[in-house]
Amino acid sequence: MGRTLVIGDIHGGLKGLIQLFERAEVSTEDKLIFLGDYVDGWSESAQVIDYLMLLEKSHQCIFIKGNHDAWCIDWLQKGIVDDVWFVHGGKLTIESYKDISDTIRQKHLDFFEQMHDYYVDRQNNLFIHAGFSSMHGPEKERYSSNYSWDRTLWEMALTMDNRIKKDSAIYPKRLLLYHEIYIGHTPTLYYNVKVPMQGCNVWNIDTGAAFTGKLSCLDIKTKQFWQSDTLQSLYPNEKGRNK
Template identity: 80%
Template structure:
């Protein structure tokens, strides 16, 4: 296997994903780990899922489920239209499925439901959409919704004094559970950056593709990264989604 590439939140931006893969020169030798939030934002959410399903047949892929994906599952399976979801990208996702045959929607639902809440590789790296709060790791998490909603892990990683060594009693125990942790969910745009960010051993790959940012992927070994153009430039007649 050539590289392990970690991909941030896509939010319906199929054009960005295709452009990103071209720039990163993705091949079938690469393992691709997606951090969730494939839908809600730009106009091609259903098309993103279709593309990923095809990609899964030709590449080694890991798909993590995000909070927006969980909302979409509720809609596809039960017809539930959460008001917050609808206002924050759900409307565009529903429109992208307009006219799609029910059998195809069912295949998409099956694909969603096979996604991981989190994934740990053989090198003790954790891949999760948002985070976890348990000091014993996500497998001991009391509320599974934290996998796709928690922001305390990232906020903690950003605020830890870089001078504190890992063997210090002051170093956060949650961060010692894994070699590295890879997340999405919280756009780096919130901190004034449009590139992947690192806090301690936590890497945030969500570079704001849902809003005015770009879609990013990062090489786990080298930490080199590639990006698409900004999403508004790829979808000039659209607004993306509202912040939440």
């Protein structure tokens, strides 16, 4: 059996993804779970999608949809250019598609639309881009946008007093629903941390590849992780995403 590797937010950094896979020595035996935000940031968003579509043919992949992917879907599908999206990486994503045919754009749209809002494996581990607010899990979430936007789950896990045990009546019910939870969305750089972070049973794999950080993947069994170089060093003539 191969490993289960969970990959953080890529944000158009194809060079970082290729380098990361080389360093992690990814093989066809490995199961790859991507936490979303494939686009917006560096200049190769369309090329990242091309790469992932090819990867899916040779590897076992699970693709989670992020908030930036949802914005990109609106643009590809309806031509909607959200003002916030445009200044937070959307401009570079649009530029990456300038030489892409309508046929390929439709294939990319089909790929985006088949992505998961979240995924639960046989060991009852949850993989989701951002989080959920329902006490009964994401399947009971009232607003599906929480899958790609919610930060309360991570904030709660990060600030939990570790003296509170799981069998305590005040232990957060959301954290008891799953063995472990893997998220992206909130860069660890916000906490001056450059590697994957853990809060209770929640693991954050977004190490800020969109900004000044690196792209990361983690083996969910051993917790060994690998990282690319900083995306800034791989794209020296670009600025990446605005905060």
